[in-house]
Amino acid sequence: MKANLININNRFSILALIVGATVTEAMLLLLPIYIGALNDLLALSATEIGLIGSADLAGIALSVTTAMVWLRKYPWRSAVLWALTLFFATNIVSIHQTNFTVLMALRFAGGLGAGAAYAIALAGICDSHNPARNSALMVCSQVIFGAIGLFVLPSLAHEWRLDGIYLYISLGAILAIVLSYFYFPNNTQTQPSSHFPPVRKFGWQGTLAFAGTSLYFVTIGVVWSYLERIALNTGLSLEDVGFSLSAGYIISLLGSFSAAYFGVKWGTAWPMIVAGSVQFMMLVVFYVLDVFPHSALIFFAANAVFQFFWSYIISYQVVIFSDADKDGRFLPLYGTSVHIALAVGPFLGANMVKDDHYLNVLTFGMVSLTLCYLSFLGSVYLGKKSALSGPTTVGSH
Numbered sequence: 028m029k030a031n032l033i034n035i036n037n038r039f040s041i042l043a044l045i046v047g048a049t050v051t052e053a054m055l056l057l058l059p060i061y062i063g064a065l066n067d068l069l070a071l072s073a074t075e076i077g078l079i080g081s082a083d084l085a086g087i088a089l090s091v092t093t094a095m096v097w098l099r100k101y102p103w104r105s106a107v108l109w110a111l112t113l114f115f116a117t118n119i120v121s122i123h124q125t126n127f128t129v130l131m132a133l134r135f136a137g138g139l140g141a142g143a144a145y146a147i148a149l150a151g152i153c154d155s156h157n158p159a160r161n162s163a164l165m166v167c168s169q170v171i172f173g174a175i176g177l178f179v180l181p182s183l184a185h186e187w188r189l190d191g192i193y194l195y196i197s198l199g200a201i202l203a204i205v206l207s208y209f210y211f212p213n214n215t216q217t218q219p220s221s222h223f224p225p226v227r228k229f230g231w232q233g234t235l236a237f238a239g240t241s242l243y244f245v246t247i248g249v250v251w252s253y254l255e256r257i258a259l260n261t262g263l264s265l266e267d268v269g270f271s272l273s274a275g276y277i278i279s280l281l282g283s284f285s286a287a288y289f290g291v292k293w294g295t296a297w298p299m300i301v302a303g304s305v306q307f308m309m310l311v312v313f314y315v316l317d318v319f320p321h322s323a324l325i326f327f328a329a330n331a332v333f334q335f336f337w338s339y340i341i342s343y344q345v346v347i348f349s350d351a352d353k354d355g356r357f358l359p360l361y362g363t364s365v366h367i368a369l370a371v372g373p374f375l376g377a378n379m380v381k382d383d384h385y386l387n388v389l390t391f392g393m394v395s396l397t398l399c400y401l402s403f404l405g406s407v408y409l410g411k412k413s414a415l416s417g418p419t420t421v422g423s424h
Contacts, residue, residue, distance in 0.1 A: 056173030077377020086138020113140030248372015
């Protein structure tokens with residue numbers, strides 16, 4: 028079926044877009060068990076493990092960041108098929124690969140393909156008639172894909188834990204390729220973007236929003252990458268940790284639903300204060316996890332609460348980010364700040380690990396999370412101050 032004959036709002040087209048946007052985020056979704064498998068099965072240093080963990084995310088970040096330049100210039104269906112094929116091929120070739128340099132190159136190349144396919148799929152979802160519903164379905168799909176992987180893959184035989192991750196992602200990529208071949212639409216807008224949005228006139232409100240987003244996802248990248256290791260170091264079994272991380276994903280759906288239900292009923296500052304305070308307390312719980320008599324249950328609860336607010340607060344971050352520029356030219360930088368920060372996380376965390384001790388990771392998380400929420404609250408304050416003082420030059424020509 029020719030892409031230009033495919034209705035973007037056809038249910039199978041929406042399915043192709045959602046699956047494409049799901050499997051290409053697989054490495055982020057599975058990052059804790061991937062870092063753990065690298066640590067257990069490959070003779071690599073902590074720094075090398077961090078670099079490999081960051082490689083996929085760095086490739087994704089590069090593709091997503093440059094997408095605002097090339098996204099509308101090329102036929103989507105053929106571009107996404109090439110990107111997904113690259114993503115699939117690098118995962119297959121990664122199986123049984125133990126050389127650091129080769130694996131690093133493969134993961135980065137796979138990230139480039141994943142990022143390109145993700146950017147196209149996300150643009151298609153935004154172009155559909157009901158982007159809010161379809162975005163929610165995308166999040167649900169990502170959560171389910173991640174939860175299945177986190178639950179099933181740690182139970183594989185020890186020697187298959189790493190290759191099992193590559194095979195699981197490859198199966199998802201095959202499904203995405205098949206759906207894309209038959210149902211992926213071409214872009215619906217003919218005007219290509221040819222430059223990055225200007226950022227010089229967004230002032231401190233925009234700068235603080237950008238800083239808050241970057242710090243938040245650096246925190247997530249650092250802590251999430253090593254959360255499995257942190258739990259295992261306190262004596263929990265691999266099965267208990269995998270179940271807790273998987274269940275936390277499912278519970279995190281309630282965070283997204285709660286944000287959608289309550290909206291900005293209490294503004295954006297109070298959700299930030301509540302979420303920041305609770306997430307900080309959960310990091311403290313992770314820090315002292317080994318003092319609890321029922322540490323598996325405590326880890327399950329703390330992880331579930333942390334992931335609930337992880338999902339809950341993101342929509343408020345987007346609102347604060349977009350408030351920095353009413354013309355909407357600043358908002359594309361949100362995706363850029365998210366993926367670059369996530370790419371930095373695993374490598375940064377690796378350099379905090381000392382003799383298999385991970386408390387420095389959590390200490391960093393507490394500090395960066397605090398700075399993150401202070402940045403967002405500062406952006407909210409400046410936005411309100413600007414609104415009270417009358418017309419603003421933010422986002423104006």
